[in-house]
Amino acid sequence: MGCLSIPLIMTLLLLSACQTAPVTGRSQLILIPESMEIELGLTAYKDVIKKARLSEDREIVDMVNRVGRRIAAAAEREEYKWEFNVIENDKIINAFALPGGKVAVYTGILRYTENEAGLAAVMGHEVAHALVRHGGERISAGILAQLGMIGLSAAVRNKDPAAISAVNQAYGLGVNVGVLLPFNRSQELEADRIGIVLMAKAGYDPNEAAAFWRRMMKAKDKAPPEFLSTHPTTERRVKEIERWIPEAMKYYKIP
Numbered sequence: 001m002g003c004l005s006i007p008l009i010m011t012l013l014l015l016s017a018c019q020t021a022p023v024t025g026r027s028q029l030i031l032i033p034e035s036m037e038i039e040l041g042l043t044a045y046k047d048v049i050k051k052a053r054l055s056e057d058r059e060i061v062d063m064v065n066r067v068g069r070r071i072a073a074a075a076e077r078e079e080y081k082w083e084f085n086v087i088e089n090d091k092i093i094n095a096f097a098l099p100g101g102k103v104a105v106y107t108g109i110l111r112y113t114e115n116e117a118g119l120a121a122v123m124g125h126e127v128a129h130a131l132v133r134h135g136g137e138r139i140s141a142g143i144l145a146q147l148g149m150i151g152l153s154a155a156v157r158n159k160d161p162a163a164i165s166a167v168n169q170a171y172g173l174g175v176n177v178g179v180l181l182p183f184n185r186s187q188e189l190e191a192d193r194i195g196i197v198l199m200a201k202a203g204y205d206p207n208e209a210a211a212f213w214r215r216m217m218k219a220k221d222k223a224p225p226e227f228l229s230t231h232p233t234t235e236r237r238v239k240e241i242e243r244w245i246p247e248a249m250k251y252y253k254i255p
């Protein structure tokens, strides 16, 4: 959706709603306040965690927390209350992060991350989606159009299931592949580009992101929800990431 294609009644909202994504400079239309997105995200996260089987593998849980904390430090969001969980499900090749700092990794993706830098690539990518508020963009384009601002505020206040499910969809939570909408191509590439800057700042070699996606390329037939989305193609992704690595390397310090 372009910033100029919105009906006139939304003009006032728009004055504060058009913002620019960091690193890429892309212009974004986000109609809900970040505080509301964080509140919705927290509710959705609690719901997913309550229903999930959390990993009790100390080694894995510690690793995800260790990598997560370093990515979180690189993200520089004082207002976030970071939390990292590992969901036991080897069939789900996925991970997600919500605005506010709630992050989950499914055990299925650990086959492909292989090492901590690979995991940092995944977590950097997901945290980038949250930081840049890609879910907020999707919510703006989706339920806000249906409910209006007052309707959405009420839905958030009442923790309306429709609002929660919209957040689940916007951030790719849950396990029902049929329900998940992939982020669009420009959001995906933006998360890749910002994600490798985050991993570099966190002290992980950004080249490992390209290596991770090359491993995913081989797994494509198994189609993971977020990570097997067909747009962009994994081939294009790897090419773009390689092109952005010099930018990320400027931030890379071996810890």
Ligand SMILES: [Zn+2]
Pocket: 125, 129, 183, 188, 191, 226
């Ligand atoms: Zn993504």
